[in-house]
Amino acid sequence: RKEVEQDPGPFNVPEGATVAFNCTYSNSASQSFFWYRQDCRKEPKLLMSVYSSGNEDGRFTAQLNRASQYISLLIRDSKLSDSATYLCVVSRPPAGGGNKLTFGTGTQLKVEL
């Protein structure tokens, strides 16, 4: 079983739609959670951190359920520029300290006119 699992998509949605992505992680020792965005053939960029209380940044809302080991990302009023691959990322402390990031394979979003 992969440590971080995501539906690969693609999700094809019309402009203005609301779309939700889900992610599950297997390691209960995971401490920090993030959503990254990766455009085609580019490096990943941090979109937002995810907290148990839920957090919102403009049109983006992230939720974490530690009991279910489940993370979600909701995008409202989607724009053409939201088209990208969204990576679910989990961080846990390896032996020796610090934090090790584990990436999901990503969910591809295509927003269409």
Next chain:
Amino acid sequence: GAVVSQHPSRVICKSGTSVKIECRSLDFQATTMFWYRQFPKQSLMLMATSNEGSKATYEQGVEKDKFLINHASLTLSTLTVTSAHPEDSSFYICSARRGRNQPQHFGDGTRLSIL
């Protein structure tokens, strides 16, 4: 901001060539740098963790003699793919962080194609 620069962005070379990729933190000192590899339609996979002044820690399955990492200063880490073969063709991305619980900042990646 925290800027990480990676060079070169694209490399095409013949099988058997050794390729060096540089990762620089431009506006901060990075105690730790990370090297990732991403094959098409797959997730980023951590290859190794590099701490300034000490030997890199390699992930399971990554050959340390094949992928040489040098982290000689707080702003520069290099990855050398020795005697590269077509199966080494991939997108290599570095990241850097200031301290243990600080976020990682990613370079813009190097696309390596071995013919």
